[in-house]
Amino acid sequence: MAKILSKGEFTTLTLTDDSTVTKTAIDEGAEKLAKEIDFLKLNKSKFHYNFLPHVFSYEVKEKHAYYSIPYLSGPLLRDYIYSEPDFLLCEQSLEKTIANLDSLHRQPGTIEAAAFSRKYYFERLRGRWEKLKNELSDTQLQKSFSVEGISSSDVRSVFSLIAKGTTLLIDGKEINFSIEHLASSLASFQKTFEFPQTSIRLIHGDPHAGNILLHDDEAFFLDPNGFMDGGDVAYDFGKLLVSFDWHDLSMMSMLESANIEVVSNGLRVTNNKVYKDDFIKERHVALRRKIMELLTEKVVPLYADDPLLLQRIKLLLYVHQFSFAPTLIKEKPETALHILLNAISDYSTFTEGGRFSLT
Numbered sequence: 479m480a481k482i483l484s485k486g487e488f489t490t491l492t493l494t495d496d497s498t499v500t501k502t503a504i505d506e507g508a509e510k511l512a513k514e515i516d517f518l519k520l521n522k523s524k525f526h527y528n529f530l531p532h533v534f535s536y537e538v539k540e541k542h543a544y545y546s547i548p549y550l551s552g553p554l555l556r557d558y559i560y561s562e563p564d565f566l567l568c569e570q571s572l573e574k575t576i577a578n579l580d581s582l583h584r585q586p587g588t589i590e591a592a593a594f595s596r597k598y599y600f601e602r603l604r605g606r607w608e609k610l611k612n613e614l615s616d617t618q619l620q621k622s623f624s625v626e627g628i629s630s631s632d633v634r635s636v637f638s639l640i641a642k643g644t645t646l647l648i649d650g651k652e653i654n655f656s657i658e659h660l661a662s663s664l665a666s667f668q669k670t671f672e673f674p675q676t677s678i679r680l681i682h683g684d685p686h687a688g689n690i691l692l693h694d695d696e697a698f699f700l701d702p703n704g705f706m707d708g709g710d711v712a713y714d715f716g717k718l719l720v721s722f723d724w725h726d727l728s729m730m731s732m733l734e735s736a737n738i739e740v741v742s743n744g745l746r747v748t749n750n751k752v753y754k755d756d757f758i759k760e761r762h763v764a765l766r767r768k769i770m771e772l773l774t775e776k777v778v779p780l781y782a783d784d785p786l787l788l789q790r791i792k793l794l795l796y797v798h799q800f801s802f803a804p805t806l807i808k809e810k811p812e813t814a815l816h817i818l819l820n821a822i823s824d825y826s827t828f829t830e831g832g833r834f835s836l837t
């Protein structure tokens with residue numbers, strides 16, 4: 479009997495015998511899986527990276543695709559960094575991850591830098607939020623509710639309200655937010671998003687800690703996003719950073735649930751960013767510090783003609799969260815809302831002191 483390892487809306491991963499994992503996708507998922515197959519097959523055969531799994535077999539049809547790779551025993555980086563008592567070992571796994579990303583990034587990409595920036599940093603985000611903004615909300619929100627156990631239709635209503643524009647009072651801090659505010663604030667960082675062609679390399683596209691598996695002294699990269707023409711290296715590091723932000727803490731239920739009250743001019747959010755455990759809190763801070771250190775020491779010097787690289791990576795921490803929060807509403811409504819609230823409050827802090835504060 480095949481054992482199911484993981485199941486999403488369109489993809490299922492099964493352990494078919496003790497040594498093979500088969501990833502199957504249906505409907506919309508098939509197209510993405512086909513790109514994943516192309517990426518893994520081409521790059522593994524061309525460059526022989528130890529950290530990419532070898533594809534044993536695959537098939538792609540219009541609404542159905544699958545591929546098989548070796549089963550890799552070992553923890554996901556996402557779990558390891560909070561369960562391993564020895565922090566030095568966690569640091570080593572981060573070093574390995576960044577070194578592997580760097581190896582991948584040695585290959586140049588072909589997509590034009592300006593086109594990549596426009597599409598992935600502006601148009602995609604805008605498109606996802608525009609839909610929510612234009613939505614007629616059919617649910618009436620309760621006066622007061624917890625994020626815990628919230629339904630996806632209620633989260634959709636909150637996202638729609640936030641997209642149109644509202645005042646958020648998050649743990650005492652007032653933020654006027656709308657998708658227009660966000661778009662103009664991001665546009666003010668134009669220089670940071672205009673990067674040289676030398677920063678277009680082969681990228682993984684989704685190297686969050688849930689796609690990195692530690693096995694046999696190696697950090698394996700699973701689930702690439704299939705950017706066959708390459709992309710901005712900052713895109714990858716931004717995704718990695720997101721994993722060490724509130725995203726994974728929420729995914730792993732390591733945070734208390736925030737409470738939301740509907741008030742006359744908007745929403746009041748309390749109990750946001752409250753850790754269930756002090757150990758996790760300290761780890762989180764230390765891991766983020768370590769990543770920033772590694773990026774500064776090992777990555778930034780490799781891109782001398784991209785002086786705003788680190789600034790862009792930090793900005794992408796927010797761009798990524800604003801961009802994918804809407805895609806999580808249906809399957810992970812609590813996480814979607816947590817990510818959005820934290821992205822709004824942290825981005826507003828990030829931009830404070832500059833001209834384009836959201837507050």
Ligand SMILES: Nc1ncnc2c1ncn2[C@@H]1O[C@H](COP(=O)(O)OP(=O)(O)O)[C@@H](O)[C@H]1O
Nearest residue numbers: 483484486489491499547548549550688700701
């Ligand atoms: N080769 C493998 N060996 C062991 N576990 C795997 C393997 N591939 C995937 N998994 C498990 O399945 C999960 C989902 O796989 P992934 O390719 O990331 O699919 P999804 O597109 O659903 O995120 C991973 O987080 C990991 O826990």
Ligand SMILES: [Mg+2]
Nearest residue numbers: 688689700701
């Ligand atoms: Mg994955």
